[in-house]
Amino acid sequence: MLSNLGNILLFSKVLLSLTIIYFSYQCIKSSSVIIFKKIYQISLLQSTLVLGCFFTLIAAYVVSDFSLINVYQNSHTAKPLLYKISGTWGNHEGSLLLWIIILTIFSFLFLIYNNKHPKNYRLYTLIIQNVLILGFLFFILFNSNPFLSLSPIPKEGLGLNPILQDPALAIHPPLLYLGFVGSSIYFSAAIASLITNYSEKSFAFSIKNWVLISWGFQTLGILVGSIWAYYELGWGGFWFWDPVENASLLPWFAMTALFHSLLVLEKRNLLYFWVIILCLITFTLSVTGTFLVRSGILNSVHTFASDPSRGIYILSFLSIMIFGSLFLLLNKYRKENKLIYSNSKETFVLINNWFMMFYLLTVLVGTLYPIFTDALTNNKISVGPPFYNTVILPVVVIFLFFMAIGPKAKWIKNRFDNLGCFALFLFLALVVNFFIIYFFKSFTILSNLVIISSLFLIFSSFFDLVNSILKSRFDLARTISHLSFGFLVLFIGLNHNFSIEKDFNMRVGEVKSFDNYEIQLQNLELKTYNNYKAIIGNLKIKNYVLKEERTLNPEIRIYDNPQTLTYEAAIKTNFIKDYYLTMSNIDRSEFYNIKFQKKPLMIWIWISVAMLVFGGFLRIFKNAKIN
């Protein structure tokens, strides 16, 4: 029953999209100054239906309706309710439905919130957006339909991979998709702007909040994914330069470059075509990322949904998108002739874009290169963290200096004040760095350069913060974001430098000591839960210097549906450091492998990212107020 309802809703959505395109086209042709009322009404109906469709699928998951293949493959009656619901978008088909929702709702909101902009520009945006919606709808209908039915109806489902049964992972996909798919709206707007020659500052104004919104959610999505990886994978790291993580980072770089360039377009009516290019590549990269992940081309922790036939469809869709927009762009391109002074703010925005493009291309090359070597020479290579660290880190040092100096430059003018301040900040950064080396006895040239440059950015942004409060000229959003970024890099650097890692094979009752620590495997407990059994270790860690004692309980879990073994890390967090402990059994022996890690300042990395996003949202609220 739910299967039929879902399919009917999907089909009616196709019809509605076509109707919207038709009426929009009529409206553009007509002499009417305003947009037909029925276009608004149909858009609203479309958004309502798409939500209805999604709730239908959620309902199927909640009542465990195994007559749907999708539910049968990804759910189980014994699963907690939260994970039944989040299971809806924890698989390929369901997550595509989420894509459509975001495409549709952003389309509707863009239509109603941009009523000050020209009619044709808005209508073309609506048309392009609906073409995208149709593209994904056809994909769902012909290749990845979540409402396909199954008979005879099975009694029980296959269950969801246990490491995906997690609160962070329940919200990770929706957040990330708001970023990924949210970028579609300025893709459409960019094309509409090219078609209608709507290239003034007000174009920048119409998309800038949308860029910030998608950027904010993208960042949050990455943050939540990273936190999940940290406590769930049990490896103790939070970023692995895994191809899928890279896929989420690529559009992030493009968005970051984009909202900086938009400032220039808005203030000086410059860089229009560059802004358009960035709009186009952001969404293109999002779809590329999806293509790479879903087609199974890339080997990664995320290959939960791979199937070559999907790849071919997305690849063709992607090609049409790229060549279509490229063709239009080349057709409309014309030269800009305006002045940029070398010390002006415009230059520094360009420098920001320069670095963002460098990061983007480096990560892109690193992600795609193994595919090429595999195809051309049959030799598979791995491009892992050491590659990215070697190539990117030295550049980050220079980037942070520019990031500190840039905001102090003036628009148009070729002048700089406060040179003395910079010398002072550099001096302070060097002093702090010196103390870090002196007291903690850790030194490598690169990591200390990273620490110095991030401290330089922190001092400089902090100075701005104080200054803007004193002069009550509140440009808080930018200052907070730049400050948090400085802190983020600093904490990552310190965390990397001062992490401790040890592993031991221990028997129950055994004690091991190292550095200032002593660790004891006291006993093991066996517990049975609703959908898994757990072996819980009881470990005591003593720190001689701080005279503190902590008990940590890592687990080995044996899940029933599907049968899997997972290792749950035990983490004790405080503001200074995290203790991170994992335990695993060694086959055919009474030993357990215990891995101990000390991760300093871990929580501050999360807080920095959260503050970075806070800065972004603050800017959105300010923009909304001005409106």
Added chain:
Amino acid sequence: MKKFWRKLVKNKLFFLTFVFFFTTLSAQEKSIDQNQIFKNLRCLVCQGQSISDSNSDFAQTVKLVVNDLIEEGKTEEEIYSFMAEKYGDWIIYRPQLNKQNFMLWFLPYAFLIGGGLIIFYLIRKKREKA
């Protein structure tokens, strides 16, 4: 007044470079540790995990082999070459600089320099016009 500031900036910069080099020289580089090597090797039987992060039998074996090689006095590079020869390039996370991987290491820097040239060109041209 302006001159005074400029002088101060100059002196400070001089002093700062001095401090920086002093700190650079006085501190010592860490010696190579086995964890570093474990981190750079992929666990072939796992999904995207390094030897250091994994508890699989394969990882345990490789750890023992690496420790033996270190004791034999092999350098980090020699250990990677050994591993690559035995298991293929797939096992090393840091691709070696050779003919095949030349573009991988070269392209990012080419982009960096190319981008810089574009910006330089943009700004300079505009200045000449003015």
